[in-house]
Amino acid sequence: MSVLVQTELLGRRAIRESLRTPEALAPTLFIPVFFLVVNFGQAGRIFPSDSTPFLHGQTYAAFQLPSSLLLAASFGSAALYLVEDIEGGYFDKLRAAPVSRSALVLGRLIAEGAKTAVLTAALIVIALPFGVTIASGTAGLVLLLVLTSLWGMVFAGFMQLIALKTRSAAATNSGGLVFFPLLFLTPNFVPRDLLTRPMEIAATFNPVTYVMEALRSLILQDLQWDVLARGFGVVAAFGALMLFLNVRLVRRYD
């Protein structure tokens, strides 16, 4: 049986798992919406659409939406379900079957990507009443869904590494908090060229910056291929790294 079929089977199972625990999805949607509403409410009047060039005619909510999307994509529960599988013995059951180690990792990650796509679509719909439009059109909307989902998979891969290494729900949960400093070391509130010098340097070294800028370009402008290339490049590089490290860890898992 091919790796693809095994990945699909395990992915379906992971999606079923998420659908059967809808309560786990509530904070994943609520917290990003909360951040969007609060940040827009606090800074919307400081950055009016008609006199703020970096908004390209949209409201400040459109500038803030990528932060909320990345936050939602980084709240995935895949790694916590993995810890449950490890603690309950189901992970060993799968390891004792002739299942490709890549499929064991990818199944969950692909399910996480699909879940993130649905959450992203929901967040975009929620943002519409705040005057947000997707300036890059239908193609841009598709790219927005794809890029956010890929980031969701990358971060879920990072969380799975912690889960596989520590086999502890508490440690895995704590590991997820790493995203907050990464999120706040980006051009989260204003573009990079308006940041103070130390923050600009930090944002330049932070890979999340490039994903955020790519998402933001899709919301505020027409397709900006150079910005998109950087964003997709970051998720491709980190995605490959996470996949490699996860598969290696599963192979060496004792």
Add this chain to the structure above:
Amino acid sequence: MNALAIEAEGLVKQYRGRTGTVDAVRGVDLSVAAGEVFGFLGPNGAGKSTTVRMLTTLLSITSGTARVAGIDVTADPDAVRRRIGVALQEAGLDPRQTGRELIELQARLFGSSPAEAAGRAEELLELVELTDAADRRIKGYSGGMKRRLDLASALVHQPEVLFLDEPTTGLDPASRLGVWDEVRRINQRGTTVFLTTQYLEEADQLCHRLAIIDDGRIVRSGTPASLKAELRARLALSSDPTLDEVFLDATGRTRERVAGEVQEVGA
């Protein structure tokens, strides 16, 4: 019963911890004939589960060799996985799936088509008498139902060798007898069964041959009858000893010491 289903020579497992190296298994030799029910007995922490995990490819082998169904466990673990069924001490189930979904997924992962997997699930759920609960989520199953489902999931691909690690621990007497019947039925169909247990009566009832492991080493092996006869002769007893007495003699324990140890209490 000529071909060997399991062979191990000098099997060693060491763990490196903060306080140094711990020897969990210290050179185990095993040979289990095809078609046997082989019992692997030992006190808590003796190395039973570690040995099973090495034989089932779940744990790396520090040194020594192991062949299961004629295949080297280290050289070709995937080929071993295709030939073995595994039901570990902790019933490895996903509580959010239904019994049917779990069996069908397991069958698909072993290469069955969707139609074959559905048919196999029906057959196995009937075998372990879970047809009525098949479409309920596993989290609502009792301990006995979970054990039976775990056993069924280990049989989806009709394995040559079935590893059962303490399959009746924590079960009530009725459920335990149910699992014993299942093990006999599986064995009668030609599957070799490697069974670890702490219950000596279980080993006496089910196993053709057994080995007792203590402190990572095999200290006795043979048929239950031969082990009893050997102890009777050695101690010049007037009647055959029980397997409990064989076990206590082999592990250097006394009834007083065992009674004083902390015992696991099943719910």
